[in-house]
Amino acid sequence: MRQRTDNMRERLGKLSITDIAHYQKIAERRITELEATRDLSRIWLHVDMDAFYAAVETLSNPSLKGTAMAVGGMSMISTANYEARRYGVRAAMPGFIARKLCPELIFVPVDFEKYTYYSTLTRKVFQRYDLNFISASLDEAYLDIIEVCRERDVRSDEVAEEIRRCVFEETGLTCAGVGPNRLLAKRTSVKSLNSSSLGDVEDLIHSFMIIMLEHVMRQKDGWKVGLLGAVLIYLYSRNIIYKLLQMS
Known part of the structure; x- marks a missing residue:
């Protein structure tokens, strides 16, 4: 990893001002494309049961x-x-x-019959909030709770806390995570598994920035985006997270 980082710095040092301007435009264009495709109109709850088995x-x-x-x-x-x-x-x-x-x-020893039983109990709770929830596994699900928030005039964190409480009361298990799409909801629950809140803003921004940087680095010549591209990705990540907070 250190060698890879040193190679990237060496290549970055060889970039001319014209090269930097060119790749900055590439980064800005990519951000514009991403802005045009993302949908923040929904409110998703990612439920991840805590050390389920x-x-x-x-x-x-x-x-x-x-x-x-x-x-x-x-x-x-x-x-x-x-x-x-x-x-x-x-x-x-x-x-x-x-x-x-x-x-x-x-x-x-593993006992899937037992885990399936408890998973069924949790899903009965999820169905009260989203009949069409997406089950990712026995211990993981995505719920679109925007209609519940609108009909009951409540915030997403209140719904998350209510679901956590219901799941715990009916199963003795703990879970949570809220966001405007499934990716951000999952990142929220990963960062703060036992919390119904959105957690620390800067932690969320950092997490999403890592996702963006990993995506860019996987592209051909992705390293050429360099530090300026990283700054743009950081600003883009902040924009997404603060919109997420406004919607919650």
């Missing part, structure tokens, strides 16, 4: 609470609770590696 297992067996636990076995684990994550244990990690990181780690 591990949380369900803890509900079934309260003695697991407070212990380092992973769902899976020595060959592979599906997820881990936060006590295990403190040791570096992560989902999709071979169990024997996880055990080396955390010798006290407890393995619980």
